[in-house]
Amino acid sequence: MADAYIYDAVRTPRGKGKPDGALHEITPVQLAAQVLEALRDRNDLDTENVDDVILGCVMPVGEQGANIARTAVLQADYAQTTAGVQVNRFCASALEATNMAAAKVMSGEADMAIGGGVESMSRVPMGSDGGAMVSDPAVAIKNYIVPQGISADIIATKYGISRDDADAYAVESQKRAARSWEEGRFKGSIVPVKDVLGLSVLDRDETVRPDTDMQTLGALNPSFAMLGEMPGFDYVAIQKYPELEKINHIHHAGNSSGIVDGAAAILIGSKEIGEKLGLKPRAKIRAMASVGSEPTIMLTGPEFVTQKLLKRAGMDKKDIDLWELNEAFASVVLRYMQAMDLDHSEINVCGGAIAMGHPMGATGAMILSTALDELERSGKETALVTLCIGGGMGTATVIERI
Numbered sequence: 001m002a003d004a005y006i007y008d009a010v011r012t013p014r015g016k017g018k019p020d021g022a023l024h025e026i027t028p029v030q031l032a033a034q035v036l037e038a039l040r041d042r043n044d045l046d047t048e049n050v051d052d053v054i055l056g057c058v059m060p061v062g063e064q065g066a067n068i069a070r071t072a073v074l075q076a077d078y079a080q081t082t083a084g085v086q087v088n089r090f091c092a093s094a095l096e097a098t099n100m101a102a103a104k105v106m107s108g109e110a111d112m113a114i115g116g117g118v119e120s121m122s123r124v125p126m127g128s129d130g131g132a133m134v135s136d137p138a139v140a141i142k143n144y145i146v147p148q149g150i151s152a153d154i155i156a157t158k159y160g161i162s163r164d165d166a167d168a169y170a171v172e173s174q175k176r177a178a179r180s181w182e183e184g185r186f187k188g189s190i191v192p193v194k195d196v197l198g199l200s201v202l203d204r205d206e207t208v209r210p211d212t213d214m215q216t217l218g219a220l221n222p223s224f225a226m227l228g229e230m231p232g233f234d235y236v237a238i239q240k241y242p243e244l245e246k247i248n249h250i251h252h253a254g255n256s257s258g259i260v261d262g263a264a265a266i267l268i269g270s271k272e273i274g275e276k277l278g279l280k281p282r283a284k285i286r287a288m289a290s291v292g293s294e295p296t297i298m299l300t301g302p303e304f305v306t307q308k309l310l311k312r313a314g315m316d317k318k319d320i321d322l323w324e325l326n327e328a329f330a331s332v333v334l335r336y337m338q339a340m341d342l343d344h345s346e347i348n349v350c351g352g353a354i355a356m357g358h359p360m361g362a363t364g365a366m367i368l369s370t371a372l373d374e375l376e377r378s379g380k381e382t383a384l385v386t387l388c389i390g391g392g393m394g395t396a397t398v399i400e401r402i
Contacts, residue, residue, distance in 0.1 A: 002270050004102035005281035006399065009369035010038045010191045011264035014205045014357040017121035022202040023261040024122040026193055028057075028064045031263040032072035032118040038191040039114065039267050040076070043279060047078040051110035054100050055265075056093025056117030057086050057361040059124045064361075068118060088361075089290070091328060092387040092395035093117050094264060095364025099288040099397055101268045106285075111273040116265035119361035126259070126360070133391055144240040144296040146233040148390060149224035149251055151298035152329035154237050156250045158297070159335050163250040166330035167217040170255035170354045172344070173327060177351025178210035185350055185377060189369045205356040207258045222249040223256065240296040255330040260357025264365035283372055286382065286398040287313035293392040299332045301394025302386040303339040309384070309396045317341075320398070321380035324371040326363055326387040327352035350374060363387065368397065375401040 012031060015023030023031070032055060040047055055069035070084030089096040094117030101115035132139045139145070146154075156166065180186060181204065192203035228234035234247045274281055289309040293301040302325055310316060323346050325333050337347060350370050353363065364387055371383035386396035 001106045002108060004105040004268050004285040005271060005274060005402070006266060006283040006285065006372060007269055007274060007279045007281055008039055008043055008267040009372050010035050010042070010189050011366045011369050012191055012193050012262045013202045014207065014260040014262040014359055015202050016206045017259035017261050017357070019122060021122050021261060022206055023120070023193055025195065026201065028068060028118050028120040028123065029071050029075050031120060031193065031261065032068060033075040034193060035116060035191055035263045035265040036072055036076035036078065036114065039265050040078070043267065045277070047082055049273060049277060050078065050082045050112050050114060052101065052104060053082060053084045053114045054097040055086055056088065056097040056364065058088055058090055058093055058119060059126065059128045060086050060088060061129045062124050064120065064124045089393065089395060090390040091326065091358070091360050092364050092389045092393070093361045094366070095368060095385060095387060095395050095397055096290065098266045098268070098365055098368060099395070101266070102285040102288065105268055105270050112269035114265050114267055116263065116365040117362035118263040119359040120261045121259045121359060122261050144236055146237050146296060147224065147227060148298060149256070150228055150233045150237055150247065151296065152251050152331050153224055153247050153249045154241060154297050155299060155335050156331040157244050157248040158241065159338060161250070161331045161334050165334055166250050166255040167214055169330045169334055170217060171212055171214060173348065173351045173354040174209055174212040176349065177205070177208045177355035180350040181205070181208065185373060188373050207260060207357045208355050212254065217254040220252040220254050223252045225249040237296060251329050251331065255354060257328050257353035257358035258356070260359050262359035262362045262366065264362045264369060266365050266368060281402045283375070283399040283401050286400045288397045290393060290395045293394060295392035298390060298392045299328060299388035300335065301392060302336050302388050302396065305394030305396045306340065306384065306386055309398060313398060315398065320382050320384045322349065322371055322374055322383040323347040324367045324383060324385045326358065326367055327354040328358060328388050330354065332388050364395070368399070372399060
């Protein structure tokens with residue numbers, strides 16, 4: 001099989017996912033089109049060479065429906081021969097889309113493809129698509145499905161993660177994100193978002209709060225305690241995990257990922273197409289994998305997909321220089337660090353979604369671009385990028401800097 005190379009990676013800043021957020025006026029199609037335009041313009045790309053665009057989107061309804069990838073391709077004035085397809089693997093959708101683009105190149109189906117994602121959470125809220133997993137009692141009861149926040153609190157309870165542990169992690173995420181912006185670590189991949197008049201409306205992640213401290217977070221009430229008690233989701237969880245006497249609710253808005261808008265795109269191609277177009281590869285896709293995991297605790301998939309991926313690639317933990325795991329909730333990363341025996345200095349070194357937000361369909365490509373930028377900045381060689389996923393899954397990718 002051919003090798004798949006990353007030639008470029010771009011993302012928008014993440015805007016607060018509420019009506020008063022800076023990106024609320026920008027439609028999802030505009031967000032997606034602008035990152036596609038950036039890839040084209042930055043690389044002087046004749047888009048007739050792009051075989052396919054694969055975009056993740058977790059709520060593919062309304063403005064994000066009707067195959068937003070193909071719509072964005074047309075809106076960005078790509079060649080009409082460039083196809084487009086939307087995929088949904090919940091929070092890992094954009095990383096899955098990138099892996100699919102790489103697989104097309106590796107198999108010879110495509111010479112060049114773009115993977116990425118888009119989510120405008122201020123315009124198309126979470127849950128807009130319904131779905132049997134949460135709305136059909138016959139499905140939810142059979143599989144002991146609980147809201148993700150409850151799952152995060154199950155992880156904290158089961159693995160001895162305290163409220164102070166989670167809050168301390170969140171404070172550090174904010175500090176790292178603020179420092180990364182101050183040091184210009186994201187400048188190579190950020191595409192400022194423009195309005196219909198061509199004026200910049202956002203050029204920086206909007207939700208970073210560098211003044212966050214333990215006292216600030218300590219004043220916040222747990223977000224999922226009432227949800228656990230009143231509808232009885234704690235009871236459902238304990239039926240699945242009877243060894244737990246009760247669920248310790250430690251998560252709140254300050255140590256969970258923020259609701260934001262954003263888009264990202266990764267340009268992937270073969271060695272031959274890069275040489276033909278005069279493009280210099282930045283990294284090689286070394287390995288990729290997805291896995292299913294237990295659906296009640298739901299968010300422990302990264303641990304298992306990492307083990308699967310490293311085994312398949314013939315690699316060991318010591319072969320990975322940088323680790324990037326989406327900060328869906330603080331306990332997700334803290335448990336992963338326990339399971340993989342990682343020091344905090346090795347993972348999410350630029351901060352993460354607790355500080356910068358989690359635009360669900362786009363995050364996987366965003367953290368992949370962060371890992372790539374950081375490999376180049378630090379001179380390190382390999383990075384492993386992974387995300388937890390609703391319904392109990394994990395997706396991961398290893399890249400190697402060229």
